[in-house]
Amino acid sequence: MDSALALQLLIQGILLGGVYGLIALGLSLIFGVMGVINFAHGQIMVMGMYASYWIFVLLGIDPYVSLVAVAAIIFVLGYAIQYLVVNRILDYPEAMQVLPLVSTGLILENIALLLWGPDHRSPQTALGLDSIWMGPVMVDTSRVIAFSLAILITGLIFLFLKKTTMGKRIRAASDNRTGAVLVGINVDRINNFSFGLGAATTAAAGCLLVPIMPISPYIAHDFTTAAFIVVILGGMGNLPGAMAGGLVLGVAESLSTLVLPATLKQVVSFTLLIIIILFRPQGLFGGKK
Amino acid sequence: MDYKTMKQNSIDRRTFLKLSGAAGIGIAASTFGVPSFLHAAPETIKIGSIQPVTGPLAIIGQGTRLGNQLAVEYINANGGIKSMGGAKIELLLGDSESKPEVGRQEADRLIKEGASILLGPFQSDVAMAIATLAEQRQVPFVMDVAALDDITKKGYEHVFRIFITSGGLVAGALKYYKTLIEISGVTPATAVVANVGDAFGKGMSDGFLKMLESSGLPIKIVERIQYPLGIQDLSAEVAKIKAAKPDILFPVSRPGDSVILLRELYKQKVSLMGIFGPGSPGWYEPDFVKDMDKLAYHTLVNVPWINPSSPSYQRGNAAFQKAVGKNLDTNSAYAYTGPLVIADALERAGSTKREAILKALRETNFKDHPVVGGPVKFDEKGDNTGAMTALIQVQPDPDLQKRVKIVLPKEFAQSDKIVFPAPQLWER
Numbered sequence: 001m002d003s004a005l006a007l008q009l010l011i012q013g014i015l016l017g018g019v020y021g022l023i024a025l026g027l028s029l030i031f032g033v034m035g036v037i038n039f040a041h042g043q044i045m046v047m048g049m050y051a052s053y054w055i056f057v058l059l060g061i062d063p064y065v066s067l068v069a070v071a072a073i074i075f076v077l078g079y080a081i082q083y084l085v086v087n088r089i090l091d092y093p094e095a096m097q098v099l100p101l102v103s104t105g106l107i108l109e110n111i112a113l114l115l116w117g118p119d120h121r122s123p124q125t126a127l128g129l130d131s132i133w134m135g136p137v138m139v140d141t142s143r144v145i146a147f148s149l150a151i152l153i154t155g156l157i158f159l160f161l162k163k164t165t166m167g168k169r170i171r172a173a174s175d176n177r178t179g180a181v182l183v184g185i186n187v188d189r190i191n192n193f194s195f196g197l198g199a200a201t202t203a204a205a206g207c208l209l210v211p212i213m214p215i216s217p218y219i220a221h222d223f224t225t226a227a228f229i230v231v232i233l234g235g236m237g238n239l240p241g242a243m244a245g246g247l248v249l250g251v252a253e254s255l256s257t258l259v260l261p262a263t264l265k266q267v268v269s270f271t272l273l274i275i276i277i278l279f280r281p282q283g284l285f286g287g288k289k
Numbered sequence: 290m291d292y293k294t295m296k297q298n299s300i301d302r303r304t305f306l307k308l309s310g311a312a313g314i315g316i317a318a319s320t321f322g323v324p325s326f327l328h329a330a331p332e333t334i335k336i337g338s339i340q341p342v343t344g345p346l347a348i349i350g351q352g353t354r355l356g357n358q359l360a361v362e363y364i365n366a367n368g369g370i371k372s373m374g375g376a377k378i379e380l381l382l383g384d385s386e387s388k389p390e391v392g393r394q395e396a397d398r399l400i401k402e403g404a405s406i407l408l409g410p411f412q413s414d415v416a417m418a419i420a421t422l423a424e425q426r427q428v429p430f431v432m433d434v435a436a437l438d439d440i441t442k443k444g445y446e447h448v449f450r451i452f453i454t455s456g457g458l459v460a461g462a463l464k465y466y467k468t469l470i471e472i473s474g475v476t477p478a479t480a481v482v483a484n485v486g487d488a489f490g491k492g493m494s495d496g497f498l499k500m501l502e503s504s505g506l507p508i509k510i511v512e513r514i515q516y517p518l519g520i521q522d523l524s525a526e527v528a529k530i531k532a533a534k535p536d537i538l539f540p541v542s543r544p545g546d547s548v549i550l551l552r553e554l555y556k557q558k559v560s561l562m563g564i565f566g567p568g569s570p571g572w573y574e575p576d577f578v579k580d581m582d583k584l585a586y587h588t589l590v591n592v593p594w595i596n597p598s599s600p601s602y603q604r605g606n607a608a609f610q611k612a613v614g615k616n617l618d619t620n621s622a623y624a625y626t627g628p629l630v631i632a633d634a635l636e637r638a639g640s641t642k643r644e645a646i647l648k649a650l651r652e653t654n655f656k657d658h659p660v661v662g663g664p665v666k667f668d669e670k671g672d673n674t675g676a677m678t679a680l681i682q683v684q685p686d687p688d689l690q691k692r693v694k695i696v697l698p699k700e701f702a703q704s705d706k707i708v709f710p711a712p713q714l715w716e717r
Contacts, residue, residue: 005525005528005529005532008524008525008528009524009525009528012522012524012525016522113348117348118348119544119574119575119576120544120545120548120571120576120577121576121580122548122552122576122580122581123580124580124581124582128552129552129555129556130556131556131557138528138556138557140524140556212521212522213521213522213548213549214544214545214548214549214580216544216545218519219519219521219545222519222521253522254522254524254525257525257526258525261515262486262514262515262516262517262520262523262525262526263486263515263516263517265516265517265520266517
């Protein structure tokens with residue numbers, strides 16, 4: 001039984017890690033371009049989850065299908081946050097950039113609380129209860145889908161950044177802001193767009209989680225922390241690093257339950273964080289300086 | 290408003306000092322200078338209500354405050370305290386912000402503002418802080434929703450509790466578990482305890498395990514699983530539960546992790562005779578019952594509960610529905626009971642004198658309340674001997690609102706059958 005359990009935990013860890021990676025991708029993208037850490041990241045994701053929840057409850061459209069629409073809605077939200085808040089604080093010292101974003105997160109969390117209350121909502125989606133059995137090992141269908149879509153979306157984002165003009169502009173602004181301004185790129189607009197894109201990817205990740213875990217305004221916090229740890233693991237601003245970091249964290253958290261009580265799950269992720277900061281502060285795959 | 294009118298309307302510093310000085314003298318005179326017989330028949334009786342209206346427990350606290358307020362409205366609308374010439378109750382409001390030290394400050398403020406009795410709060414550590422203060426200041430304190438045993442252990446003279454104690458909660462779980470075995474004729478031999486690792490989850494499951502052990506029931510705990518609050522994935526934990534092959538599962542969870550746990554039990558096809566919560570939120574809330582539908586069926590939970598067929602509940606629920614469009618839940622129903630018990634005591638005391646109120650509270654025998662339990666009577670520690678839990682089970686009913694049913698004790702039961710052993714989750 002133990003080896004089967006270990007195998008099952010490994011698979012679950014990889015599957016969840018993919019979604020972690022997608023959540024962190026947005027955070028890493030935002031950091032890469034603007035150099036700010038989006039402390040409202042989890043809250044933005046929860047907004048996406050609620051959007052997806054309501055589309056499912058009111059219109060009956062499955063979260064996997066409504067994903068594109070939700071990403072578009074949250075893109076607008078991200079664009080607005082960048083336009084209204086972040087653009088004003090880009091040149092401030094780092095410590096002062098933290099507060100406006102933390103407060104944005106608090107405002108979003110309380111808006112959710114005000115509108116939808118503290119209850120945990122968990123709609124019964126079509127595939128929410130499906131599972132695949134491979135001998136003694138159970139694999140959750142919704143997690144397999146979440147993982148596959150997370151990888152697909154990540155791939156699309158990479159293609160977008162490499163191949164399109166907008167993507168190239170974003171990379172230019174990320175690489176050298178002054179240089180980008182000099183060659184005539186409207187960096188403010190690039191910033192707005194990048195924040196919107198980062199928010200949209202995390203909202204997409206949120207949609208993938210709707211069939212897996214209950215939504216409440218309070219879960220946002222944990223996801224901000226998880227995304228932050230993943231980004232540090234993979235290297236700040238390093239996009240492939242975000243995906244790899246997600247997988248590492250997912251597997252580490254999942255496998256740790258074999259030997260440690262589950263109450264120590266978070267200890268595992270924070271220990272990883274401390275080790276990385278001590279021995280490889282640039283992250284596993286090197287980050288942006 | 291332009292600057293000029295602002296200037297005219299504003300109060301300058303001197304006027305303010307004069308006014309506040311005069312007010313101070315007035316207050317002092319009314320408290321100390323006036324002969325005491327004039328205090329005997331006040332037009333209003335002040336009760337200080339302290340609830341966690343802001344902070345992490347805000348949502349519950351707003352419900353319990355509303356429960357306090359609606360009961361006072363009901364009392365005043367029905368002629369106030371008749372033995373005191375129809376005196377009305379005035380509820381002074383305090384907010385503990387979900388913190389003990391703030392709760393104590395607020396209680397202190399309300400006493401200064403003239404509260405003859407303190408009422409509240411949801412949350413045991415705040416209740417503890419207020420109880421100590423009330424004893425020092427010699428102000429009677431009626432706790433509506435606080436369960437921790439320790440609060441009344443010190444034998445405070447001024448402290449009374451309507452809610453069930455944490456010990457009573459656990460004892461209720463064991464009592465109903467035994468009854469369940471008798472009624473169904475099925476005795477589970479093995480069990481897994483799965484609890485959330487916060488103070489509540491640990492305390493509740495430790496207490497239940499201890500009692501189960503000393504009860505002599507032939508049941509073996511084959512696995513105990515603890516997981517952190519706010520966990521998002523229980524697949525590993527459920528895999529362990531499955532490996533332990535228990536007959537019955539005793540969860541102590543919170544809303545949120547119960548959803549994850551139940552879905553995972555379904556996906557991993559864990560065979561169980563049933564799920565029995567010794568005192569576990571998360572299995573009977575309206576959203577849970579709606580979202581989980583058939584999976585929510587047949588889970589048994591031991592809880593302090595409302596008594597929907599009582600006239601008092603129907604009155605309170607109608608008022609609550611009108612105010613916020615929600616049903617009166619257990620916490621708010623206990624909060625609604627608080628002022629009723631106080632008004633009953635005041636009616637018999639006929640005065641706001643401390644000794645009279647204390648005597649009347651000690652002699653309380655109050656039946657017309659909205660919760661499952663016997664008449665409210667206080668023992669020498671101040672605990673309510675009538676407080677009890679109910680065993681509830683989610684049962685199929687086309688009306689979602691009616692799915693949660695009281696199955697024990699018999700005199701409160703809304704359904705005469707208990708489904709145990711329950712059909713497996715995937716066979717429903």
